[in-house]
Amino acid sequence: MKQQFIGEHLLPGFLGHLFVVIAFVAALFSIYAFYKSTRAELKEPGDARRWKALGRIGYTVLSLSIIGVFIALYYIISHHLFEYHYAWQHSSTGLKAKYLLASFWEGSEGSFLLWIFWVCILGLIVLLTGRQWENRVMVVISVVQAILCTMLLGIYLGPDIHIGSTPFDLLRDRIQAPIFSRPDYLKFIKDGNGLNPLLQNYWMVIHPPVLFLGFALTTVPFAYTIAALWSGKYKEWIRPTLRWSLVTGAVLITGISMGGAWAYESLNFGGYWAWDPVENASFVPWLVIIAALHTLLVFKSTGRSLKVTVVFFILAFLLVWYSTFLTRTGILGDSSVHAFTGNGNALYWHLIVAIGIFLAGSVLFLVKRWRKMPRVAGEEETNTREFWMLIGSIFLLLAAAQIIFYTSLPVWAPVYNKITGTQIAPPEDPVAFYNNIQVWAAIIVAILSGAIQFLKYKKTGMKVVWIRLGLLTLISAILTVFLDVAQVVQPIQLILFTFSGIFAIVANAYYLITAQKGKILKSGASVTHIGFGLIVIGLLLSGYKKHVISIDSTGATRNWDFGKKTYEENVKESHENVLMFRNAAVPMGDYMVTYLGDSIVQNDPPITYFKVKYRRLDKNTGAVAEQFTLYPDAFVNPKGQQGLSSNPATRHYLTHDVFSYISSMSDPEQTDTSAFHKIIANKNDTLYVSNGYLIFRGLTKDITNPKYKPQAGEIAVQIDVDAYGIGGKLGALHPLYLIKGNQAIGPDEAFRDLGIELRVEAIHPDNGSIDFGIKQRAQQDDYIVMKVIVFPYIGLLWLGIMIMVAGMGLSFLYRLKK
Amino acid sequence: MKKAYIVVLVLIAAAVGIIISSYGKFSTYETFSSAMAKPGSTFHVVGRLDTTKPQIYDPLINANQFIFFAKDKDGHSHKVIFNGTKPQDFERAEQLVMVGQMDGEDFRCSSIQMKCPSKYEADQIAVANDAQKLK
Numbered sequence: 001m002k003q004q005f006i007g008e009h010l011l012p013g014f015l016g017h018l019f020v021v022i023a024f025v026a027a028l029f030s031i032y033a034f035y036k037s038t039r040a041e042l043k044e045p046g047d048a049r050r051w052k053a054l055g056r057i058g059y060t061v062l063s064l065s066i067i068g069v070f071i072a073l074y075y076i077i078s079h080h081l082f083e084y085h086y087a088w089q090h091s092s093t094g095l096k097a098k099y100l101l102a103s104f105w106e107g108s109e110g111s112f113l114l115w116i117f118w119v120c121i122l123g124l125i126v127l128l129t130g131r132q133w134e135n136r137v138m139v140v141i142s143v144v145q146a147i148l149c150t151m152l153l154g155i156y157l158g159p160d161i162h163i164g165s166t167p168f169d170l171l172r173d174r175i176q177a178p179i180f181s182r183p184d185y186l187k188f189i190k191d192g193n194g195l196n197p198l199l200q201n202y203w204m205v206i207h208p209p210v211l212f213l214g215f216a217l218t219t220v221p222f223a224y225t226i227a228a229l230w231s232g233k234y235k236e237w238i239r240p241t242l243r244w245s246l247v248t249g250a251v252l253i254t255g256i257s258m259g260g261a262w263a264y265e266s267l268n269f270g271g272y273w274a275w276d277p278v279e280n281a282s283f284v285p286w287l288v289i290i291a292a293l294h295t296l297l298v299f300k301s302t303g304r305s306l307k308v309t310v311v312f313f314i315l316a317f318l319l320v321w322y323s324t325f326l327t328r329t330g331i332l333g334d335s336s337v338h339a340f341t342g343n344g345n346a347l348y349w350h351l352i353v354a355i356g357i358f359l360a361g362s363v364l365f366l367v368k369r370w371r372k373m374p375r376v377a378g379e380e381e382t383n384t385r386e387f388w389m390l391i392g393s394i395f396l397l398l399a400a401a402q403i404i405f406y407t408s409l410p411v412w413a414p415v416y417n418k419i420t421g422t423q424i425a426p427p428e429d430p431v432a433f434y435n436n437i438q439v440w441a442a443i444i445v446a447i448l449s450g451a452i453q454f455l456k457y458k459k460t461g462m463k464v465v466w467i468r469l470g471l472l473t474l475i476s477a478i479l480t481v482f483l484d485v486a487q488v489v490q491p492i493q494l495i496l497f498t499f500s501g502i503f504a505i506v507a508n509a510y511y512l513i514t515a516q517k518g519k520i521l522k523s524g525a526s527v528t529h530i531g532f533g534l535i536v537i538g539l540l541l542s543g544y545k546k547h548v549i550s551i552d553s554t555g556a557t558r559n560w561d562f563g564k565k566t567y568e569e570n571v572k573e574s575h576e577n578v579l580m581f582r583n584a585a586v587p588m589g590d591y592m593v594t595y596l597g598d599s600i601v602q603n604d605p606p607i608t609y610f611k612v613k614y615r616r617l618d619k620n621t622g623a624v625a626e627q628f629t630l631y632p633d634a635f636v637n638p639k640g641q642q643g644l645s646s647n648p649a650t651r652h653y654l655t656h657d658v659f660s661y662i663s664s665m666s667d668p669e670q671t672d673t674s675a676f677h678k679i680i681a682n683k684n685d686t687l688y689v690s691n692g693y694l695i696f697r698g699l700t701k702d703i704t705n706p707k708y709k710p711q712a713g714e715i716a717v718q719i720d721v722d723a724y725g726i727g728g729k730l731g732a733l734h735p736l737y738l739i740k741g742n743q744a745i746g747p748d749e750a751f752r753d754l755g756i757e758l759r760v761e762a763i764h765p766d767n768g769s770i771d772f773g774i775k776q777r778a779q780q781d782d783y784i785v786m787k788v789i790v791f792p793y794i795g796l797l798w799l800g801i802m803i804m805v806a807g808m809g810l811s812f813l814y815r816l817k818k
Numbered sequence: 819m820k821k822a823y824i825v826v827l828v829l830i831a832a833a834v835g836i837i838i839s840s841y842g843k844f845s846t847y848e849t850f851s852s853a854m855a856k857p858g859s860t861f862h863v864v865g866r867l868d869t870t871k872p873q874i875y876d877p878l879i880n881a882n883q884f885i886f887f888a889k890d891k892d893g894h895s896h897k898v899i900f901n902g903t904k905p906q907d908f909e910r911a912e913q914l915v916m917v918g919q920m921d922g923e924d925f926r927c928s929s930i931q932m933k934c935p936s937k938y939e940a941d942q943i944a945v946a947n948d949a950q951k952l953k
Binding site: 423 | 862881882903
């Protein structure tokens, strides 16, 4: 007999799973219908119309089903139905409502669903705007959708062999435990695992949707490209593909930058970009899309570079899938901070098959059409715009190839090991490794982005160009000297890097003013390239001039020789964290920094805020020139884990950021060596503690202390005490005194800002005085270890990204009107 | 030959140059004993925490030093001196990838990557030296 279970809600899961299956079938139907429509296009226009209508219905059913899946899963998560494995694993009852969506796409299945959802929306837009392209493009998009849907099918062929993975699996099916033999097991599953505290951040709510929209968008230029190969109408292919690829480029870089901003703002990786495999995997398709966009423009104006463009668009799409393969199958293993590990072999082979299908299909089309693709006789002249745009695009591709090749190291390492017998590992310092090579690609691309626009398509009179370029080079060189002397930039490649960034800004601004006469709608390219130049300068200053100011000088002699040239470098290398006792000021850079205390907010899990005061003293007078307080926070021992999971706090200036996070702290439970001592106080008496004072304001029977739970036969009195620090009132304490029969107790009341605990030991009704018990944590028992980094001119980087995206938006609007 | 082809050839040559020039920059996976044979070079050592021996992290003495013992794949246990704070959830890691070099019997470690059997499905990374520079 089948076991019955009490309290399970099986309907949403059933509906969700059903919708996945309907979506998959609808996708297959759409493929067939749109394909039939293309076959009938010429001979039977009536049939073609009918098949197209059917295809549209199929695709609409698919989209509605996916929305149904979305709603079902959201319902399960938001209603905390922990009988479902997905809800149990990724959410908890205490999770704030705004993070429910974050737990929705924390898991692999949820993020696939997000991806499918976006492709649905984009497909519907193609239905509305595709016109003559609709049939063929929709065939390709439906194929992509069908394959994406298989990721969610969750058909089990054996205990470890399954096709796809459904988010609607029940907890009792996924996990083997004796508890699931009880019909009422759900009574014991009170709460889910919750969202990783590191991901409880508003960036986790907005970054994945934007990034996945970017991933989904690469499907559309790809689909148009396949459709162009299919129909042979390359001229008509340009317009829609140009628009779509502009949107793709803009959205994808926005998503990637949001990831960088998140890493910078809320994770203590110590920066916005670490060349982490997951970052690289999303960046590489963007580079290729940008290359494709440029060669497409070449094709539009000259009829050249068609083959390259077609290959680039296909490659960008395949790279999105390859990056999914890299980041979700666990193949990167220990080389990445991000991970969707544990999806096992099923997803590994599933993705290989999916990529194989896309690759085989694309190659088939390419091989069949290669010879027939139109080409222009003769070769490009070197004094033309198209020649140098092609060169620039190839450099973008080379940059992409370098990144993806070394990011894939864990993929090809086994082969390498077989041939050479060496177990190759990633470079010791991946950041320096990638920077050293990518800096050259950036220099070349930035210079080209400034120079190329002065050339014309097909033929250019070079005389005027040389004069202009010479002038712009001179101006940029002078500015470079100023900047690099002021900022002490020394290595040759960084001086060139500075020059390339400045040149991109100056040359594009000049072009914007002189050639385009400031017509903003036509100036998309120039604006985008100015943004790129600003990014280069922002990267240079915030990356190269970044420095740690929390240098620990006390333990330095203990330190081991790291092989650096100077003693200072050695110290810096290993001593970038400073120990700070409460209330003891520590010098850091220009600041005197003081840890003032912490306070806990009872979220899920509880979060601790550390109050850290910065004061900058005037060097001559010694007076306080500026002061501010930062509140870096951390989850302390979250969910039974050991240690800290901390979030930085940053002070923003126009010229730099002061970035700080907690790397360790005293154990709040173990190191308390202090004891209570007794103080007798009358109303309005003051009680002094080491870093402030308390004033006893009186007692009342109106209990406001939230910890109080009334009990029968108990009399409760609340004592009101105000707490003051050096800077003024900090808050109030309300210790309780509970009398039951001839027993009386005064529970401990903590006030963490002063590091004290207060309790009432006795009340004397005759004179209204109170015996307080008070203890303050010894200062040496209350400390934090903190790291502080200064990022100069990081604002330029964010500004540059925004301008670049805005520029692509302008280009899109311009192409839309034309 | 076409100019474009010449340029493409130059670009390919540049790419090959990049690959060859970055060849020496890679580290290798070693055990403690094979790393000891090459002192002064930096390696990746894969191992696990030796729970029978003590761990020392006392920020009051040195906030940037965490000492523990780790067993490599051959089962040899060595002292590891990590220049940084003690990583979160360190005891739960089922595998440690330590980057550093041997100094006598001790392993001087600049970065630890941990593989956790964690419910959060997230690998932890702890890096002592994360100075990101465009050198």
